[in-house]
Amino acid sequence: MRMDPGRIGAIVLFVGLVAAVPILDGGTPVVGGRAARSRPSGAPSPAAAGARADARARYGLKLVDVTAESGIDFVHSAPRLDPKLDHIMPQIASMGAGVSAVDFDRDGWLDLYVVNSGEGSLNRLYRNDRDGAFEDVAASMGVADLNRPGTGVSMGTVWADYDGDGYEDMFLYKWGKSELYRNDAGKGFVRATDALGLPAWMNVGCAVWTDFDRDGEVDLFLGGYWPDDLDLWRLKSTRMMPESFEYAKNGGGNRMFRNKGDGTFEDVTAAVGLDSTRWTLCASAADLRGTGYPDLFVANDYGVSEFFANDGGKRFREIGKSTGVGQAPKSGMNVAFGDVFNDGRFSVYVTNISEEGVLIQGNNLWVPKEGTSGDELKYENLADSMGVELGGWSFGAMFGDLNNDGAQDLVLTNGYVSASRDASYWYDYSIIAGGHGAIIGDAKNWPAMKGASLSGHQQKKVWLNDGAGRFSEVAQAVGYDDLHDGRAVVLADLWNRGALDLVVANQRGPLLVYKNEVDPANGWIGFDLKGRAPNTSAIGAEVRLYWDGRVQLQQVSGGMSYSAQSPRRLHFGLGKAAKVDRAVIRWPSGSERTIEAPEPGRVHKVEES
């Protein structure tokens, strides 16, 4: 039988195309295509270990786990919720594990506050002893025993000087009864929750301090996760899950509490138009449209992100769709702002879920389009082209110049439920998650987890920015190689050395401190801003640093990244540049100050006049 040449050509073409697919995929196909049994991510390979030895020479940094030497022995515990959720408890009780870096006693050294989530478990306040060690002083300061049964459990903290006394106060957000603690001159904390007027119970997923109306007082935004009135320990019904995997609006309500300046707050949520009820996991505030007022970027689980444009401090408008960030629904878990191109504008990094062959949402790096601002602001997602799209089941992520080369790098932690290495829950998750709201919304319809993992044991990401639009992943090589279920990431110069160290809070795992042995050949400069009272924290202040033909924007944040708050002190890497042209500070009030040729290699303390 003769076959015509055209047919032979078609066969050759077909075979060639099929053969090219695994090559383009860059890996070996998973047998059966059942990505639910994803490629194991075990211990670092010998090659990675070898690479780590010269990581500093090659990448400009090396991360060394100094947790034990630091005297930190915190291990996060998860809550045990209503027994009706026992069959899926690991995924329901999977949040929390937050950490904040704050100088609570104003001694010039950053301390760490870490939250626990087991009923009766203790939170820790690690005071920096300046000699490499930390000491837990939470009990003596009155902020340890904050997970008492019946009060809910901690998810995270955000810090700001809300009363203008110069000390950072603490808002602890919980699934349950959140708390506000006033810092008593670094000597202790005094409960001030009643001043807030919080609802009796609220399942808060995130919180942000921001002076949204620019009256000089920092206000407090809360993002709700579970419905407000849901007591996860005493369920009336199992119909408490999201009504949809991607369009759910039956989550907790958002709240905005305006600081009245007399030590009390008022709930202005409805008045300012923030009464959304999506499943919020992270939010952050920054002047993204160039209006002078901080906008709110909100990452929602089971839905689209929201962009609340601040109209002169009077009202917020949700413009997510028109900016492009609110089009495709995903599982938003993180918001981080970073000037990735050194062009004086913030890009926004939102983390989502990616699991081989099952669900590839991809993380989003929303980069503002050239020439757009104000209400015409448009973003495009460049996560794929810049190499920061796939991060597994991603949680906290944070920008910072890890190698002081002058470009903002990105650290991401991930992993949802690490249990059995041989059993995956992904198949079960995929069938229920694709179902209609009538099915997915009822916990009793969810298959039992039976000790299976769900995107567990995942390798973390350290993406180094080459400054030209491309990130390279080097986590294993530089030493961020644990496989815990990471939640919160903080980048902070813990020992005032001019290097950003890495602190990671892990769910059902240890708090890890990685000391950054940065290449000393690269320069750096820091700014410690003190705003005019009452916002002495200078929340919302921006610094534009001009050097070597570049300009980089950073801001003092009142809460950024999942369950985390990085320090108020701003750290800039300078690369090989010997000098800085100038630093332009824009205070929250709108006034500006320019510092000509600030000296590199030290932290500049600047006070608003």
Added chain:
Amino acid sequence: MSAAARTEPSPPPSPASPSRARAFVRDYLSFNNRYLPPFLITCILLAGQVQYGFLESFTRTLLAIAAAVALELALSRTIVGKWPHLASAYITGISVGILLRSPAFWPYVMCAWISIASKYAIRWRGRHLYNPSNLGVSVMFFLAPGVAAPLSVQWGNTIWPMVVVWIVGSLIIWRLRRFHVCATYAASFVGLSFVRHLLTGEPWLAQVAPITGPMYQLFIFFMITDPPTTVRSRKGRMLVAFLVALVEMFLRLDRVVVAPFYALFLVGPPALAVDLWLRDRRAKPEAKPAPAAA
């Protein structure tokens, strides 16, 4: 992947040709023509995208359509020697653009090309055996799990969009005389979900949940009903639909996430090959000249 949209030869003009106006109505305004499935799937895509953000962007879907159309033009011209009708390539491209989820662009191009190339490469007795887009996405899910995943979105959080798609889709499929295929498959899936529930002990509603999503609706209305890759007899088509659901059940018991695509991949071509073989066998004796005539 669609009913009535494939590039099967058009029937010869009848001796009693209708008027030009009637021909226009038949070709372009009739409910039952080859443009209907592409039109329907385009409407579903647009509605899903506008209302629910089905796609990350239109770019990838347009890329898949362009890749499918371009290769169809090239192969048809060079191999068959004539310009093809593009409804088939369009529907393959749009199907790939909807069913495949990937952060990268290349999977959309490769999937579309593999789908189209298969029509010219894998043929038996003058027919292509595989549903092109089913083969394309199956190859991608199997060989590129790192960047390719199935459609996972839902019809919002209310029941109405789902109901509307079921009703409209069913009416169209009814008109196209393939409703029995959809009904058999859906009923089999639901019944076998109960079997899976009994075997695994997991909630029945969890087992039946996938069929409530858009991916299954596209699969049911546009893939398993595809005339060029289905068998000729009504009973045969119903048997094949049941077998697809049965194989899918076993794949699901083995926790394969993309079970429906693999099931059709495994069942469809052998069924069609057997059907063609049987038809050929039956036809051959009739084709032989009668002894008396010799």
